[in-house]
Amino acid sequence: MALTESAPPDARGLDRATLIGMYRAMVLGRLLDERVMVLNRQGLAPFVTSCQGHEATQVGAAAALRAGADWILPYYRDLALTLAIGMRPVDHLFAALGRAPDPSSGARQMPGHFSSRPLRIVTTGSSVATQVLHAVGIALAIRSRQETDVVLTTCGEGGTSEGDFHEALNWAAIHRLPVLFLVENNHYAISVPQSRQMAIARVAERAAGYGMPGVTVDGGDVLAVHRVVGEAAERARTGAGPTLIEALCVRLQSHSSDDDQRRYRDPADLLDVRQHDPLDRFRTELEAAGLLDGSAADAIRSACRDEVDLAQAEAEAAPVPDPATALAHVYGEGGS
């Protein structure tokens, strides 16, 4: 895709500021992710699931939605997505370090279990793909109140094997509900390759069987994702129902900080995915279009690094949760 400063770079008319903003969001996601992995190796962050390789998909999707109005039901890999919607690096670092101000869960959940009511990022648990049904229920509520918001829910290609994924797509299709099912297909579920997860080449092939459109998009192409998600959101807003979107990603890191993918992936494969780093790609595109040069890119990078440094300092200074609160919020007030 050719980008120029004068002509809008795609049919959706993204201007330079927006494009640079998307690039910055990807860089911020990457740097924060890298930082958390350093903290992990230092023994300070017990557990990490990395978003590296998924940034284009996540930022492209976020940019196509109305942050704070549209509902987001993410999964544990969506660091860059939740940042792009509006969570702050320090929010994620509170979680990584298990500190009380973690807005997602007050350090009750593992990091990567994002939540923010003001941003309409809905709390998720660890049981894979359960949130896909919640997305449908939220869409039902949206419909019943005749609102125009849409719901985005994400999961990995492994998550599509769960019964809940099936039940959710079926329900959404029957009622033509405003949900986007975004599958971030990185071809591995921990160690299980896609070929042992399904007998089809493309997750999007499932869509027809539910009676909804299915699209496979290059998840390394942030603008393509932006376009596809935007179109699906448009359809959803106008009552045309749900869409299954498969974004082809690469998993640059191991499944989690407890995993070592060299034990089950080919060295050649691991080299190959490095060639598909979505950050390098977008940067090259922006440079080719004359929208970014080396020094601007460096400036973005160092601004992001400063932001992460500051966030880390703030998070490290934050208190751990007060044990006296451990038993709170099991039940709400006002029950009989």
Add this chain to the structure above:
Amino acid sequence: MALTESAPPDARGLDRATLIGMYRAMVLGRLLDERVMVLNRQGLAPFVTSCQGHEATQVGAAAALRAGADWILPYYRDLALTLAIGMRPVDHLFAALGRAPDPSSGARQMPGHFSSRPLRIVTTGSSVATQVLHAVGIALAIRSRQETDVVLTTCGEGGTSEGDFHEALNWAAIHRLPVLFLVENNHYAISVPQSRQMAIARVAERAAGYGMPGVTVDGGDVLAVHRVVGEAAERARTGAGPTLIEALCVRLQSHSSDDDQRRYRDPADLLDVRQHDPLDRFRTELEAAGLLDGSAADAIRSACRDEVDLAQAEAEAAPVPDPATALAHVYGEGGS
């Protein structure tokens, strides 16, 4: 489809005896089903799920398999299927009347929960679609022992909405296992019409999303079902993997003896399904082909009626289960 006595009526070369056998199996299923419903109205059989309208599908499928070698995991509507595989009318009447000799469960389960180890009809519970996964596991065992048997499992179109259905098809496709998934689509799940069950016109459209062939067959056409199931079984036996078969049926009776479909179905619809009675249709075809005439048909009918009469007498004379056995078989012997 035109039938003649001399030329085999279809590519699979069914001879007259086979065809008449299939017709007889359908008649027997119908008469037994009607009898159980009479017993229900008399207060003797507490609960019935009728197979009426599904006989062509069930007999066609059974006739395409190797009874006693191929495995069957049926659902509660498969009276004619299990009869055609080799269960006896009296077996079903023992169950209907809650008598001890019921081979399926010794009257522990509701009628319609068929089981016979010698016939490889596997016990099923009431939780819809769970058996579909068991079928896959059995196919796995078949494969691991390098046997050539296949597994047939059935459910209604409602059952396809359960997560287990999805998980089963996906697994079978990945491992190319010898399973036939036969969906008896009668367009209703109790009162819920197909349009509220799925957003697609044909259940078979789901198959492509799993990477297996999907076929929709007129389930009122016993020979078409026989052919489709036979072809799928052939593929499965030769290692080519599973098939999803959708047979379009009519539900002539209410969902069960506890239901009254006039409360939620159009009178016109109920009249219309009557026009699609698979028994009338096969009889007409056989007569047109000169393979059956009125008196032969009457003879079949009265022989079946005699068989059912005898079976009823035997079942009514059978004892109810001995309460002393109620606690047996919770666990097996030989555990440590």
Add this chain to the structure above:
Amino acid sequence: MTTMTLVEAVRTTLLDEMGRDERVIVLGEDVGVKGGVFGATAGLHQAFGDARVIDSPLAESGIVGVAIGAALAGLRPVAEIQFVDFIPPAMDQLISEAAKMRYRSQGVWSCPLVVRAPCGGGVHVHGALYHSQSLEAIFAHVPGLKVVIPSTPADAKGLLLAAIRDPDPVLYFEHKALYRALSGEVPTGDQVVPIGQAAVVREGRDATCLTYGATVHEAVAAADRVAADGFEVEVVDLRTIRPLDRAQIVASANRTGKVLVAHEANLIGGVGAEVAAIVAEECFEQLDAPVLRIGGPAMPAIPFAESLAAVYCLGPDRIEAALRKLAAY
């Protein structure tokens, strides 16, 4: 006050509450035009239409999962699972999601959701193994869930109102044998029966029978029989299984010094174990006899054949026998 059956109390309460609060929706298999397989939702679809009375696909995890989502977004869903026996496919949504939603978000998100399901077996319910179970103990073990089981039409109404208005997920189990067997007075107003309060349904000074659901009526019958011999049994209907009314349990046990816990569900690991353990710990000094428990035997559920089903069910006879054992101690 109006006299009605238990199923009618459920139905009219849903009707009233949907009229009062437009956030309330009903969803489940066959709850629409058919009105549910037991008629508990009859007339709702006519009154409130497709958008608020939703015939779901045949998928229980879907029903509960979608209801959770709707609750997160501000609706008040009342999901019906056709039989409690078909709740297990939804267990992950209930245990992993509904129960933990509030806790895991520090109270930022919550899940006000009711899951109704008919439970139990017994006389004239030819349900067999998969239409007869009582699974409340499983849910009573899960922090974040509440569990209620009414034994009268009035409680059916009062507890259903409480459940719908509760800020948290409530499992509301309706015993099938009570649906139409028994009619009772139901207050006409907005009479909530608070969750967590047991009720003394029969007074007595000599022993306490702690029970709930259909067994309450069998226990009262048994108590009446032993009363003929001067042994007066207090029958306590727990009504709420989680949270248990510990104060009432302990007070009654301390008063009488002899306790029987009785329920239809399987005895081993059942609700009775928790109740008996509470009594054993808190009332040790006051007990004049061992805490007895009776419940379903170690067979998977209630068989189809009546001859076998009778082995499962308690009935007043077995409760009476247990009470006489207490009397004789």
Add this chain to the structure above:
Amino acid sequence: MTTMTLVEAVRTTLLDEMGRDERVIVLGEDVGVKGGVFGATAGLHQAFGDARVIDSPLAESGIVGVAIGAALAGLRPVAEIQFVDFIPPAMDQLISEAAKMRYRSQGVWSCPLVVRAPCGGGVHVHGALYHSQSLEAIFAHVPGLKVVIPSTPADAKGLLLAAIRDPDPVLYFEHKALYRALSGEVPTGDQVVPIGQAAVVREGRDATCLTYGATVHEAVAAADRVAADGFEVEVVDLRTIRPLDRAQIVASANRTGKVLVAHEANLIGGVGAEVAAIVAEECFEQLDAPVLRIGGPAMPAIPFAESLAAVYCLGPDRIEAALRKLAAY
């Protein structure tokens, strides 16, 4: 005798048993080349290949349902669920199918199946709410299922052999905190530990602590502490949660007259309730103190932050405090 960790005992037992019995297969998420997220199946894929060591799709109902089918057809599947927290999606297959298969067919069909899953939380296991639960009480309520939880490498081997050779479905839970924390002697031969037999792991005449899993070790530590003051506690490792070893429970309780039941799982409706209720009923005359229970508080599971997790976990301190309460009674 060889010395090894608990996870190594699981692994070598699987290896041995697959070598001995070609009907044994292993299936689950990441059990193949990766060897499981805890390494419990490491080396199996290399030894037995794709056909017997099967990386499943990410679908727990599928794993258990397929295993059930394989068992029906004569194999001996050992299914791994990656964490016990992810068993709920498979609950219908376990409760409705595996548990009832034999009963509902009068013993004609059966389901010899093992479901292994790591459970529990605690020190240095940063599992948080969904990688820390102990759900055994749910399964212990279900007739037709067996539940075992080893606390030593030797029992891990012996109980796994028993489970694989058992004619019925067995849930086999492995406490993560024990996987590598502790090494122990493991007999080399074919040493089965029969299902249903508790073990006295520490003798004592003054009180009995009934417990299982990782808590056994905490209980022994606590017992050693109070022994310093002359109060000798018998610690009984239940090992099997269903069927419970009633004879051993009752004998020990009768001998000492003072009983503490302790486990990591949530207290309310936990296994301890059943154990306490048995003791309260059967040992009434011998008891010198109320049956005490301690277990997980009423919060959904163990939080991520260590400061919060500490509120959940028992540890030797709380067990010691409970034992001192018994001593003082």
